[in-house]
Amino acid sequence: MTFDELLQAADSGQPLAIPKSWSQGRATFGGLTAALVFERMAHRVPKDRAMRSMQVSFVGPVEPGVPASLETDILREGRAVSQVQGQIIQNGEPRLVCLASFGGDRESKVQLEPLPAPDASPVDRCPSLDHIPGVTPDFVQHIEMRWAFGHFPFSGKGGREMGGWMQFRTPPRTFTDAHIVALVDAWPPALLPHFGTPVSASSLSWALDILHPRPVIEPGDWLLYKASIDQAGAGYGHTQAGIWTARGELVALSRQTVTVFG
DSSP states (O other): OOHHHHHHHHTTOSOBOOOGGGEETTEEOHHHHHHHHHHHHHTTSOTTOEEEEEEEEOOSOOOTTSOEEEEEEEEEEOSSEEEEEEEEEETTEEEEEEEEEEEOOOOOSOOOOOOOOOOOOOGGGSOBOOOOTTTSOGGGGTEEEEEEESOOTTSSOOOSEEEEEEEESSOOSSOOHHHHHHHHTTSOOTTGGGOSSOOEEEEEEEEEEEOSSOOOOOTTOOEEEEEEEEEEETTEEEEEEEEEETTSOEEEEEEEEEEEEO
């Protein structure tokens, strides 16, 4: 199933078993699960209220092939902002919990230009992370990443930065905020180039802000992602990232806390 087909299936309200082609080790790719919950939450609020901020806790692995239920609740609906909670329940247990704030535009005297995009090599000059069965995560067959910053995972070369260009291998019909949610989480933790051999790592929590008015993104457009490590130690890493269009427009800001077993 493509990403768009999974979004449509999630909107049906029926339990959904996510195909193994979207797996990441023993779990389903976290960006996909967060995007599916986000899509359900977005449909609960007025259309003029865009998602401004979202916090995700990856409570446990969402297992591929096992039916899971997507649940949403409106916690509060004010004059301009809606606070929404979403969950994925599998085998009777919460596997993902999400809080999101959706807000309409307000008049304000404050107007500051967003942070500029970093300089990056053109897409065609950046090496790609290919899908290699049994080596790279299965979901890589759906999302393409081209390295422009830092080193590949498990290269042993270290560094504090990672990122590059990203897009869906099958362009979506239209490009929505749900597509941004999935793409941003596709990148491996920026800590992994510090290891010379494979180790296990997973996102513990994730905060994502999407900027509005959002730049126009067409199907097939590349987005640029750059993450940097703020601190790492005691089995955890803390990173922040920015996401831009190919025209240099800021799209989103991301922060993650990652657990690493090595």
